[in-house]
Structures are given as C-alpha cells and as structure tokens.
Amino acid sequence: MCLGIPGEVVEFLPDQADLARVDVSGVRRVINIGLLADDRPEPGEWVLIHVGFALSKIDESEAAAALQFLEGIGQAYADELAALAESRIE
Amino acid sequence: MSDRRASWVDEALREHEEHAAAGAVSDREQQVLDRIDRARRRRPRIREERITMSHGAGGKASRTLTEAVFLDAFRNPLLEPLEDAALLQVNGSRLALTTDSYVVSPLFFPGGNIGDLAVNGTVNDLSVAGATPLYLSAGFVLEEGLPVADLTAIVASMQAAAAAAGVQVVTGDTKVVERGKADGCYINTAGVGVVEHDLALGAATARPGDAVIVSGPVGDHGVTIMLARGELDIEADLSSDTAPMNGMIAGLLAAVPGVRAMRDATRGGVATILNEVAVAAGVGVMVEEDQIPVRTQVRGAAELLGIDPMYVACEGRLVAIVDGQQSDLAVAALRADPLGEQAAVIGRVTADQPGIVLLKTAFGGTRIVDLLVGDPLPRIC
C-alpha cells in the first residue's frame, strides 16, 4: 500500500493534460500527474509513482547528496578498518 | 466464526497456555517457531467450503488441495512423490506419465499461444523426470462461438511445437460447451516418455552441499501474460519463454552424472520449487538474491505491480539440484544450449533449518522464502 516506485517521465499524452507516460526499467506505464500540476515534471525528470499517480518529483540533487553522505560514511568506515588492520600487524 | 474453526482456535490457545507454563522466557521465541514448524508438518486439511482461485495458484492452497483431496483419495506409492511426472515400471521398461491442463487467458500472447504451452509444458514435465518425451494426447474443451481460425492457429502452433520437440500427438478429444464457459478454449495434454538411464531422480534425493541451478532468467511468462491481459496500462517488450527443454536436459544428463532432480518452473515460480525440495528432502535451501537472473524489464514490471519474480511462472526454465562438485559442469552443459544461455548457480542445499528456504538479500540480510497462499497472477498457464 505504501508502494511507491521511481519512474522517468518519457512524454505527455496528446490532448490529456493530466497524463504522462513513464518508464520503469524499460517498462512503460501511463500515469496521472495531476497531483504535480503546480510543478509539472518534464520528460527526463523522475517521479514517485503510487497507485497510478505521481505523488512527488524525485529531486536528483537531493538523491545525489544522500548517496554522497552514504559514500562518505562508507569510505570513512573502510579507512578505519584499514587502519585497524594495519595496527594489528604491528 | 464457524464451530469447526472455533475448535481449531481453542486447540491453539490451549497449546499456547501449556507452552507458556512450561518454558523459560528467554527461549519463548524459539519455542513458538518450533510449535509453528510442528503445526506446518501436520496432515493438511481443507478448511474452505468452496474452491477459490488460490487453489489453482500453485502455492500453499494448491498443495493443501492436492494432498487433502486428491492424494487422500487416490493414495498409492506412484502418486506419493508428487513430482512433475509419475515414473512407472511396465514390462521391464521405465515410463513417465504426466498430464496438465491449460486455461491461460488471453489465448494469444507475445511469444506464443495456449497451444505452445500445451505441448511444451507436457514435454518439459516428462523431460525433467528424466524421460525422453514420445507421445502426447490433446483434449480440447471449446467454447461455443470460438472462431475456427483461432482454433486452427492454436493447433498449427501445437504441431510446430511437437515437431520441434520431436514428439507426436497421437490421440485426442473435443468437447464443446455453451457460450460463457471455457473462456474460448481449454486444453488438456497428457504425455508419455521412456526413461533410458538408471538415474534415480527426485526432489527427495537432494542433500546438503548440492548446488541449486536455474537455467535462465525467471518470471518472463507470468509477467508477459499479466501485461497481455491489457487491463493495466503497462507496455513492455517482453514475451513468454515457452520452449521445449528436452534437448537442453538431454545435454545436461549426458554431461553431468550428479544431477539429483530437475523441476519445470511453472505456476508458483522458482520459490515454490525450492520449498518443495526443502520439504521433500528434509533439507534447508539457501539462495542468493543477486545470483538469480531476472530480465531488467521483468524486474521493473514486478516492482510496479508489487510482486516478486521468484513466485512468477516461467514456461521454459528449469531448476536443477546437482551434486555440489559438479555445479560448474552443469552450468556449462546448460549454457551450451541456446535456452540455457543465462544458466546460473543461485544457491546451495544446506543442513540448517530443514524444510525452510532462506534468501540472502542483495542488501546482505537474510529472510525466509515461503510458499505464497495464492498467486498474484491468476490463470497464467
């Protein structure tokens, strides 16, 4: 029920302001983008899809920032493990 | 709640009280898990009063129906193994006999039609039992109003599939029912094959250390059918994987003496087969999520629909349990056939937690893979 999937907007449907075709791993689905009327997603942008509606745009810069944070934590941890391993050898 | 149901509940409550009084608190969770294990192993009983779609899905409900109604009535040693085909001794020859009914909707879909399924499915059930498929029967139940052109096309496909598999349709039957029944066309095929080797194949022979191998990407057929129904506005470039596997299987058996068992992954998908093996052999099975081949589009469609490709039907994929030492040999033998291009080892048979299938997720955690009750994709084969 909370199932939300990220999909990429491919195109709008002619004559249907509320509908757009999205792509999820090569699978295409027509969804309703009426809930994003204030900030219509453009082809190439990503949205969160839930029961046939786009609920929110996926902010790519925030996603990148999130990944960077995780990357950072991952790297710091890897460095610590390396340091730990070295200190044991001595 | 019915009286029958109420008495099961009372029984469960009594058991709970007994165990609560007996055991140490720290072990409580494990005790509950043990109690559940025992409950699951008890003789299955049909609790419903009417047949529901779940009974046809290939999951728990189907299993209960088979055991509580059919096995209970027909019980005999040849039926008991409940493998894809029955192995018979007739005048010194080992024969395999199988049957399947096909009720797929729609009749025509990307990659084939009900006729292809009807021939390939039965050829495959014979092949995974280790038999060389020889002869098929074909029984048709036709709906009044079905276009003859559709029937002709279906039958033409069946002939082509039979020729490709090297089998012949040697007998059949036709019935017609009123408009509104049979949804166009239902087909039943039965098949007979001969076993020309000494191997004792069967899920019950699986043992710890064996490798679990799948012959290619899973979920193609089921997802294709779901999308072909046209009820969801989903388009994808997918087709059914229906194909006869007898050639690939002959190659596998010739190259690999340590094949323990093979199963045709249809209704219920790979997950169902793994559970059947775990229970039949009293072993554990551990598979790795990131080793299971799934086409990108199948994955995308499955995520969109909220279903798990492990439970989705295939129609041209097998799961093989093979002696662990020969797993590389087996994968190579499968890959030598075009149908087995993406064959891969997806896990191992273990001695831990017998009867249970575990999955190591791509994330690194572990979870159980149980049988589903019903099926998210009704009427797919």
Add this chain to the structure above:
Amino acid sequence: MRFVDEFRSAEKARALAARITELCEPGRQYKLMEVCGGHTHTIYKHGLEDYLPEAITLVHGPGCPVCVIPMGRVDDAIHLASQPDTIMTSFGDMMRVPGSHGSFFDAKANGTDIRMVYSPLDSLKIARQNPGKRVVFMAIGFETTTPSTAMTVLRAKAEGLENFSVFCNHVTIIPAIKAILDSPDLRLDGFIGPGHVSTVIGCRPYEFIAAGYGKPVVVAGFEPLDILQSIYMLMRQLSEGRSEVENQYTRVVPWDGNLAALTAINQVMELRPYFEWRGLGFITHSAMRLRDGFRAFDAEALFEVPGVRVADPKACQCGEVLKGVLKPWECKVFGTACTPETPIGTCMVSPEGACAAYYNYGRMNRHRVVEVEVSRP
C-alpha cells in the same frame, strides 16, 4: 533500477551499522517504532535487522491501513458487492481480509463480482466500460493514497459518470501515532516516520511528537539503506540529547508536503467525527468521508450499508500487535490457528501487517549475519 539499487548496497549498510552500534550507550536498550507498514515490510524483506545491534529493538506500528479496518466494515463492503448489478473493485491487499462470513476472495468464489485493480483510475475505466452496472471502489489507505481517490472522484464528476462510487475507508496517520504515544504500555525512544504519507502531509505534523513528547522523529525512505540511515539519525539525536523532526527522505519528501494533493483531499472529503480502528477503538477525527457535494459518488450515501459493529474474534490480538505492545510471535494464535492461509486477523493477511511480515520473512533463527567491526576511541 535507478533510485532503488543504490540504496540497497550491502557495503554502505555495514558502515552505517558500525556507526549505529557506536552510538549505543553501554547497558541501554533502545526501542524505535517504525510507524508505516511499508517500512515493516522492507525491514523483513531485506533482513535489515541482521545489521542492528542487540541493544536496538524495532517495534512495529499501526501504519498498515488494511490492518486497521474493523471486521464490520469488511462485512459492509461485501454487502455492497453482493447487490445486484454491482462490480466491487479493490486493491489486492484487501482480498483476503476476513469479515464475519469470509473475505472478498470467498465472496468472489460465491459468485460476487469483485475485481482487483492497481489504481482507482482502473476502477473508473471499469465504470465507463459497464454503464449498466454500479461500480464501487473500496478506498483504503493513509494520506498517501487519499489524494488519488480524491482526484479520481473529481475526474468522475468532470466526466459526468453516474455509475461510479467510492466506499471510503481512508484514515489519517497522526491520530494513530498519538494513540501510541498516549498508550501506557509502551516506552518508545523514537520514531521512524512514514515516508510516503509525508510526501502529502509534509514533516510539520510530526513536530508535536518531538516538542510535546520529547521523542525524535526521522522521516524515512523505503529502501533498506534509507531505513538504516534513519536509525543512525535517530541514534545521533538520542546520543546528543536532541528531539527534533528530521527528514532522511529528502529526495522525495518536501518539508511542506504536496499542496495540490492536500487541496484535492480537502475539496472532495472531510474528516469524520470519529471512526473505529481495529485494535485501537474509536478515534475522533481520524478518517475521511466524502463531502455532501460529492454525494453522488459516496457509496455509503447512495446505498444501504448494514453498519454493524463487529467485535474481533476473542482469540485475536491484532490490537496489541498494532500498538507494538506484542511482538507477532507473542500472539497466542500466531502461526497455529492464525496463518496467512487461515488468517484470524488482519495483521496476518495484509502484505504490510507485522504478523504477515514476520511469518513470511522473519520466522527463523536470527543471528547477526553481518559481523561489524567497530573501533572505539
């Protein structure tokens, strides 16, 4: 899959797990509640608990909209479906929920026309294609799904459809969280906040939890790394003695929510004075119904519904599981009389129910599979 796979990395999980473990004060136990059923599902599906130290226990909350539907409402829905010339449409999650005399699935086996849909828009399509039938949509869900139902009703109105209506069972998340906070049985340290509900309502509605009850809240995404990172953020708050609302799911959740969605909901629906929640009893202003202006699309206004209040079966302890007071395996009938095949309660039947998640995914000897090295300063 983009925006999915990157958030499932085992490597990064290990690192986060190490940080989380470091933040645990020696000798202290932590209880964190994930409110949303979708989070419960993810946690079990990916084996996320294998990464957590013994000191942290995840408590499963009531954010499963199917789980909180009382049996009487299921009976009402089946009654509606059983009327002549009626097609009932519903999400798959509802199909096996037991009412007093069986589920949607059982009713279907008895000849009732009940069809599974993936979107309320599919239901609208069925209505267009069957002008001679009354099509009813079983609307369930928290605020994540409510806007979609609202938009569908608006669409039906715009098209002048006369044979489409909605049986509205939408509920709101804040009253459920408040019921948990006010429950004397539970001592929680923090909340993993619902991710998709927050795309609609934003993060502000949770401020009362941090300010009024002093518990930290982190709004979390649904990939396993999202949840693990949210737990890390909660532990950081706890170790620093803070209690604030933070947003981990920034790529999807806007702090102020989705105005268009809230507007649509407000246009079509209003809060019911009270509504019965399975296990939690009657809660005021916790559920939605259609406004008068949309009577033509309100199944309860158009048709007679028995509206009988049905108590849960005596043996059912869903209420306590929903409140997080009982773990699934502590329920007296868990796994024996109540299984996914033969469910007594909703927690075992909904894909997001805690009992279903534990039974289907987590019913195993748990040992910390991931050994995490931690360097203490």
